[in-house]
């Protein structure tokens with residue numbers, strides 16, 4: 240760790256302590272260039288991530304309450320109980336507060352446990368406090384500016400007490416997705432679909448009725464229960480009610496086409512209903528949850544857009560949910576925006592911090608479901624290939640990561656989609672629930688040595704589902720749309736229905752799913768063909784058992800239903 244002695248930093252004259260650099264980067268990422276120092280009077284809202292006093296105990300507790308057979312299974316925690324693990328120690332709080340009050344700053348906690356705080360200060364003050372050099376950077380492609388510093392430091396007596404300060408060295412990724420849709424290449428009906436109705440066999444996209452047949456998902460409405468499926472909205476990507484109605488009329492003629500979703504918002508989030516603002520995430524996500532989780536109330540959770548900063552939005556969403564007395568039992572976050580989709584664009588300290596917020600949701604009994612992205616084996620869409628760059632937040636060990644499958648490419652069976660994101664984390668070690676399954680894959684493919692990817696990292700996906708659907712956008716049918724976000728929609732709907740059955744039976748919801756999934760691979764349709772090439776590499780192969788293309792495979796509702804009934 241680089242130590243800067245105060246006397247060497249002209250801005251810190253009179254400060255009698257040593258500084259340690261917390262994070263730095265050599266230059267701005269490609270596309271950004273500095274247009275000079277930011278005026279000192281400009282106001283910044285900085286977040287500080289404070290070290291928690293006992294995160295390992297939080298993780299252990301989550302595993303206990305999520306592992307079937309454990310005496311604590313299903314005994315979810317209150318937020319007050321969780322705060323005991325996550326709150327900073329008294330020592331951390333007193334060091335940080337005397338540092339900030341010494342400069343007359345006031346901080347406000349932005350999390351229930353007080354582990355993240357927010358402080359407003361001018362750029363001049365931030366440059367002094369953090370030995371930083373905040374400058375304005377412009378992104379040429381979209382003509383947007385951001386204020387960032389290439390390096391910042393904290394007094395050495397705060398080392399180990401402050402994990403990160405944001406926004407500082409992490410730049411947003413501003414490029415839009417290169418392609419979100421891939422069309423089916425073969426129309427030949429696969430032989431294994433003999434038992435599926437003819438319409439579904441030949442159609443290129445999977446509708447709710449066909450998915451019900453394929454995975455055995457019930458079409459009868461779930462019984463009324465205190466159960467909610469939350470659908471995440473970010474980036475002004477709105478869910479349109481008229482599109483949903485058109486969709487239901489077309490694909491679910493057996494249910495009331497007026498069935499719709501509720502809305503909750505944070506950070507000034509909206510859900511405007513202008514037809515042209517119907518989003519290519521919000522629309523399919525609401526259509527495939529309302530359309531598949533029949534009878535389960537769906538709530539669209541719209542987070543407002545902060546300046547170029549999806550990571551802060553996801554942090555805010557997690558904390559908003561933690562503050563609710565009864566958060567939705569199932570949360571779908573299918574956001575596929577590239578500004579957070581890969582570990583390489585997130586700082587490790589903040590990635591770990593967001594993952595610990597998801598661990599808290601797990602402790603509250605929430606099933607948090609994300610997708611693994613459409614870049615195959617961790618490629619990037621920008622030509623800046625960094626092979627095996629793992630998808631994030633999918634790589635967090637406390638979420639369930641869903642990859643994609645097709646009936647395609649002349650394969651007789653459901654096959655791993657070539658777009659399906661999958662791989663091994665560089666932030667998070669392999670959690671023990673997947674140790675046996677992932678070791679078996681690595682051994683079977685002779686990939687036990689770290690080479691292009693981190694063999695010891697948390698591996699994704701956990702499961703997979705069909706990635707090719709048909710939805711309505713601005714009144715028009717979008718056919719042949721392919722993305723793992725749709726796989727996550729399908730999987731989340733199944734989990735919401737299973738959760739409903741448990742709640743009706745007087746049992747707790749399913750909570751964090753992975754220990755259950757890895758103990759019961761037989762409840763999934765094993766997918767043994769397909770691969771996920773990316774960034775000029777062949778990627779990984781789907782194999783028997785767990786693999787980094789399809790996880791354990793696609794869900795069988797009847798098998799999962801049997802399993803969940805006896806837990």
Ligand SMILES: *[C@@H]1O[C@H](CO)[C@@H](O)[C@H](O)[C@H]1NC(C)=O
Pocket residue numbers: 341342343
């Ligand atoms: C903090 O505020 C007090 C009272 O207004 C003032 O005397 C002091 O100089 C301020 N300190 C700093 C570091 O700005």
Ligand SMILES: *[C@@H]1O[C@H](CO)[C@@H](O)[C@H](O)[C@H]1NC(C)=O
Pocket residue numbers: 284345346347357358359
């Ligand atoms: C910082 O400024 C924002 C915007 O003016 C305000 O909403 C927020 O309450 C302030 N935070 C603190 C800690 O003063």
Ligand SMILES: *[C@@H]1O[C@H](CO)[C@@H](O)[C@H](O)[C@H]1NC(C)=O
Pocket residue numbers: 382
């Ligand atoms: C870029 O943005 C600035 C400030 O928002 C604006 O003045 C300028 O006209 C924009 N340039 C282009 C090429 O759009």
Ligand SMILES: *[C@@H]1O[C@H](CO)[C@@H](O)[C@H](O)[C@H]1NC(C)=O
Pocket residue numbers: 420421422718719
């Ligand atoms: C995929 O299909 C859509 C809808 O039929 C069409 O608009 C689009 O051009 C096709 N894309 C490719 C790459 O073939």
Ligand SMILES: *[C@@H]1O[C@H](CO)[C@@H](O)[C@H](O)[C@H]1NC(C)=O
Pocket residue numbers: 495496497
């Ligand atoms: C749906 O809502 C419309 C307008 O409120 C109403 O006229 C119609 O009867 C409703 N349809 C059903 C099936 O409830």
Ligand SMILES: *[C@@H]1O[C@H](CO)[C@@H](O)[C@H](O)[C@H]1NC(C)=O
Pocket residue numbers: 664665666667668669693695696697
């Ligand atoms: C591999 O994962 C482990 C566990 O998270 C981590 O400590 C290590 O730094 C990673 N190695 C690389 C090369 O990313």
Ligand SMILES: *[C@@H]1O[C@H](CO)[C@@H](O)[C@H](O)[C@H]1NC(C)=O
Pocket residue numbers: 683684685
């Ligand atoms: C792995 O290595 C063993 C021993 O060298 C060999 O027999 C086997 O065929 C290899 N498997 C694969 C999938 O390459």
Ligand SMILES: *[C@@H]1O[C@H](CO)[C@@H](O)[C@H](O)[C@H]1NC(C)=O
Pocket residue numbers: 684770777778779780
């Ligand atoms: C994937 O399968 C192909 C064809 O069987 C094989 O040539 C290749 O070595 C396999 N790749 C990996 C990473 O195991």
